[in-house]
Amino acid sequence: MYKRRVRGWSQHIDFMLLDNLCAFASLLIAFLLVEKEGVLVSRFFWRIALETILVNLVVMIVLDTYHSVLHHTPWDEMIRLLAQTGYLILILLVFQLLDQTAESNLSKIALCAVPLYVLSCYIVRQTYKSFLKKKHHILNRHSMLIALEAPQIPTVIPRILRSNYGAYRFIGLAIMGTDPSEEQARQVLRPLRDQYPEVVTIPIVATADTLEQYLTNNWVDEVYLDVSPKADLPVELINNLMRMGITIHTALTNLDDIESRHKNVEWICGHLTITTSLGYITGRDVFLKRLMDIIGGLVGSLITMILIPPVGLAIWLSDPGPIFFTQTRIGENGKKFQMYKFRSMYMDAEARKKQIAQNSGQEDHLMFKLEHDPRIIGQKELPDGRWKKGVGGWIRDLSLDEFPQFFNVLKGDMSLVGTRPPTVDEWQRYEPFHRARMSTRPGITGLWQVSGRSKIRDFDTVVRLDREYIENWSLKQDIHILFKTVWVVLTRRGAM
Numbered sequence: 001m002y003k004r005r006v007r008g009w010s011q012h013i014d015f016m017l018l019d020n021l022c023a024f025a026s027l028l029i030a031f032l033l034v035e036k037e038g039v040l041v042s043r044f045f046w047r048i049a050l051e052t053i054l055v056n057l058v059v060m061i062v063l064d065t066y067h068s069v070l071h072h073t074p075w076d077e078m079i080r081l082l083a084q085t086g087y088l089i090l091i092l093l094v095f096q097l098l099d100q101t102a103e104s105n106l107s108k109i110a111l112c113a114v115p116l117y118v119l120s121c122y123i124v125r126q127t128y129k130s131f132l133k134k135k136h137h138i139l140n141r142h143s144m145l146i147a148l149e150a151p152q153i154p155t156v157i158p159r160i161l162r163s164n165y166g167a168y169r170f171i172g173l174a175i176m177g178t179d180p181s182e183e184q185a186r187q188v189l190r191p192l193r194d195q196y197p198e199v200v201t202i203p204i205v206a207t208a209d210t211l212e213q214y215l216t217n218n219w220v221d222e223v224y225l226d227v228s229p230k231a232d233l234p235v236e237l238i239n240n241l242m243r244m245g246i247t248i249h250t251a252l253t254n255l256d257d258i259e260s261r262h263k264n265v266e267w268i269c270g271h272l273t274i275t276t277s278l279g280y281i282t283g284r285d286v287f288l289k290r291l292m293d294i295i296g297g298l299v300g301s302l303i304t305m306i307l308i309p310p311v312g313l314a315i316w317l318s319d320p321g322p323i324f325f326t327q328t329r330i331g332e333n334g335k336k337f338q339m340y341k342f343r344s345m346y347m348d349a350e351a352r353k354k355q356i357a358q359n360s361g362q363e364d365h366l367m368f369k370l371e372h373d374p375r376i377i378g379q380k381e382l383p384d385g386r387w388k389k390g391v392g393g394w395i396r397d398l399s400l401d402e403f404p405q406f407f408n409v410l411k412g413d414m415s416l417v418g419t420r421p422p423t424v425d426e427w428q429r430y431e432p433f434h435r436a437r438m439s440t441r442p443g444i445t446g447l448w449q450v451s452g453r454s455k456i457r458d459f460d461t462v463v464r465l466d467r468e469y470i471e472n473w474s475l476k477q478d479i480h481i482l483f484k485t486v487w488v489v490l491t492r493r494g495a496m
Contacts, residue, residue: 012066018128019060020053022121027052030113034105048106051095052088059087062288063476070129081122085114087479143219146202147174147211148226150185154192156226156251161196170198171220172205177231180207212240226251278439279470288475293409296416296482300406300444311342311400318391319377321347324404329421332441337413339421340404344392349375399489405444417478418443419466434459437466440473445485 027049031039039045060066065084072080089110096106148156153173160170175185182204193199206214215223223241225248227233238248252263252274264275281289312323325343328336373379378390395401408414414421421442422430447469448462469477 012069015066015069015125015128016057016060018124019121020056022124023052023056023117024049026113026116026120027109029116030109033112034108048109051092055091055095056084056088059084059091062479063087064474069125070132072129074126077125078122081118081125085118089114142168142221143171144168144222144224145172145174145205145215145220146170146224146226147176148224149177149228149231150175150181150188152226152228153185153188157189157192157199158196160224161198168222170202171218172203174206174208174211174214175204176208176211176225176227176234178208180209182207208234208237212237215241215244215246220246222247222249224249224251278436278467279473281473285475289415289478292475292478293415297406297409300403301410304403304406307342307400307403311395314391315343315377315395319343319346325401328424329442330424330427330438331413331421332438334427334435334438336424337408337411337421339413340407342395342401342404344377344395344401345373345375346377402444409444413442415441415443417445417481419446419469420448420462434463436470437463440470445481447481450481450484450488 027045028039031042031045035042035045063080063084065080146157146160173185175182185204189199205218223246225234225238227250233250238250241248264280266273266275308323315323321343323343325341325345326338327341329339331337376390376396377392378388379393380388380390389397405414409416418441419437422438427438446466448465451465
């Protein structure tokens with residue numbers, strides 16, 4: 001019976017256990033060096049140890065620290081470990097700042113424990129990875145036969161060998177096709193031997209006509225079948241091999257030309273399908289992203305409530321009227337919603353937009369941006385040609401106008417990180433490929449904002465950045481964008 005391999009963070013329980021053992025040992029040594037005695041009966045030690053282990057587990061899962069862990073280079077492993085340790089320290093520091101009963105010796109303990117943890121964890125990871133690779137190589141019980149056509153060898157064989165890492169022992173090749181040529185296959189294999197010495201140990205053992213007989217007389221655990229896109233799928237052969245108890249992996253090479261990086265096999269409406277999409281997110285990541293949105297939304301909404309009196313008063317004194325600006329925007333997959341902002345423009349701004357766009361030559365632009373917009377409250381041109389900045393300009397420079405969008409985040413219309421939601425008139429003029437940027441929930445900030453913000457005027461560049469964000473989405477990337485956003489706002493980079 002085929003045992004499907006575990007995917008996701010749960011397949012790295014062993015690494016996570018070793019990691020936390022290193023964390024516990026480092027804390028214990030640090031406490032012994034600083035406190036000298038009574039450590040094991042100290043409630044403070046056990047509380048700090050428990051907090052560290054639990055937070056470390058969360059950080060490892062969220063950052064997906066061990067993704068493709070056996071492929072990590074020593075340098076890449078160190079970078080990942082330092083990033084994980086940095087987030088761990090940051091979260092624990094917040095806990096201690098909130099704890100009024102924190103011990104005075106904690107800073108000394110941390111200075112001792114952190115280097116110990118980084119050093120011990122790095123050594124343990126590298127040692128354990130070496131052990132796993134050696135174990136897989138020596139004790140591997142999974143034998144695999146590769147079945148493909150001769151012209152596919154130069155592309156398929158290197159890909160398989162690069163991705164194996166000891167998971168399988170390849171016992172031979174079967175040359176498929178209506179007119180299989182073993183001699184042609186040997187000629188194609190020869191140039192690969194210099195780069196992939198393993199090729200020498202993979203003999204040609206059968207053709208399409210003799211494969212079933214070979215598998216009857218020789219023990220094979222699994223078969224990797226790679227059929228040319230132009231050839232028919234050998235359904236009868238697959239069924240016969242399956243009845244023999246052999247597991248068959250059929251490569252879907254006819255889908256290689258599809259641009260999407262994300263292809264998943266799913267049961268949809270009673271049919272087995274290949275699902276392709278621009279981006280991909282797991283149920284776990286959906287939960288974590290929404291949890292981060294709720295926490296961030298609550299904090300942001302609280303700050304917004306604090307900002308309402310001073311910002312609202314400044315707006316009303318400069319231009320009497322509502323302090324909030326509400327506008328219909330387009331959200332995920334074309335869904336309309338009302339987006340909230342602090343009003344930074346005069347009351348007639350929307351009515352004047354069309355005329356100003358025509359005067360500036362932007363009437364056909366899919367994204368309206370003007371360096372000196374006369375609709376902004378208090379902004380006007382001086383006799384010497386310079387522009388005077390008013391209340392509205394300062395609100396926009398400091399991104400204060402964006403804070404009411406935290407209410408949209410709590411409602412679920414928006415996310416902390418995503419793509420910027422377009423107006424209805426912009427959306428209606430989108431080309432088909434522009435709509436890709438709205439295949440995810442819009443955000444208060446995103447890759448475009450931290451890559452240049454208002455300095456980026458070319459809409460195709462915005463679409464490219466948004467698509468890059470969607471295709472490569474990860475919770476780690478969202479956290480990175482959030483931290484970078486804080487820096488961009490504080491330094492007012494790209495503000496307009």
